[in-house]
Amino acid sequence: MQKVNPLLLRDLKAFSGIELPVLETMLATSKSAFYAKGETFFREGEVAARFFVMLDGFLHVVRTTPAGEQVIMRHFGTGEIFGMAPAIGRDTYPATSVAISDCVALSWPMKYWQEFCEITPQFQKNALSAVGERLQGSQDRIVEMATERVENRVAKALVRLVEQAGKPTPQGTLIDVAVTRQDIAEMTGTTLHTVSRIFSAWSSKGIVEVGRKKIEVLSSSRLSDIAGEQV
Amino acid sequence: MQKVNPLLLRDLKAFSGIELPVLETMLATSKSAFYAKGETFFREGEVAARFFVMLDGFLHVVRTTPAGEQVIMRHFGTGEIFGMAPAIGRDTYPATSVAISDCVALSWPMKYWQEFCEITPQFQKNALSAVGERLQGSQDRIVEMATERVENRVAKALVRLVEQAGKPTPQGTLIDVAVTRQDIAEMTGTTLHTVSRIFSAWSSKGIVEVGRKKIEVLSSSRLSDIAGEQV
């Protein structure tokens, strides 16, 4: 059993609806492991053997087309549950997840999923609404891809990154995780060239300050204007 | 209580895992209604009062952007359950659903959702994997929108329509529901003009035969070639 940050324990409790003593038993069955930046937790198509909770770090979930193109589906950060294939009635992982920073994550063999669901109805119920939120998010992105042009999509992606990994600074908000232009291109369905041009433009307007693997949002309101529907 | 096609009853049983006697009790609480082509079952943002099973007909689920553009998210046909907002932990409908043919559908007040879940664990479990499949489908579409060009996306949309509403004919397969060029544009994130041009091109290649609100696939293999990754 691992020593776990009590705050996280509370998060887990909130998600699972499980009382702390039970939760501690759960933790007894868990494995905690370190994943270096760039390592994969699991790959698309693999038999789903374990489900995870991120204790610290960031990962992104990516799908690869037959032609070899990558699409970044989403990010997960501290406290979030991922790899819960059985929650959507699957026995293989639907996508690959890659650590984009050094990570520590708990994981359980999949057999406990059923068990946790049975022990605590709230667990299953919460898993359900987590899946629901993800469905919602996916559909939002379809609408986005169908109706918005690249600059808006990049702005939206940046807003999401700020929400998930934003760190306040004197001048604005820093995206506190290494994200390349290529990554942002893969999040928005464009090319790294176009992302670079957009950043240059925003930079000269004072909306962001960008560098090598560094993105700082100086005017989040102006960024939101671009992201939102500009009447 | 409605007289219900025994075949459908079996479909319902398969979904819900409920034994027939219980199912018939369920049906006793249901309301069956007719919806004319063009009518809406429910609108985006409305409080989710009822969930539905389509007895006969087709609908499409559509989201509207603040700018007024429409995106068709998916279609539902006979035997499918829709409007199950609580299954994704929501109390409002996330999209609008519109009958695209005359329809007959059963519906239940939402309070029965909980009840059905409690009576039959299988019901909740199946709802879960239905949501999972939809999540999967949504993510596939994101990848599609991010990596494929219009012609491929239109081909994919047509393949899906054939699967859901295809009716075999001597020469091929007819899409047996009224779908306009505009509809297909809204399914694929393009314009009706582009769809029309693509259809013209396919038509002169003998892949499809198109007319006013009529689409017949003559060579589904060539269509699949276009839809699939053309190495």
Added chain:
DNA sequence: GTCATAATTTGCTACAGATCAAAGTCGAGA
């Protein structure tokens, strides 16, 4: 500190697909 590598920027060109405009066609209802 220096080098090697990877990430980024930027200019140029090409084109898929949007947009604008107009004509054609089918079908339902009078």
Added chain:
DNA sequence: TCTCGACTTTGATCTGTAGCAAATTATGAC
């Protein structure tokens, strides 16, 4: 049968973004 309106087709033009190429700059390894 005729008419009106909705849907569709097609042409002409414009433009956002991709694709290619090359220069520039940061970063980490040694």
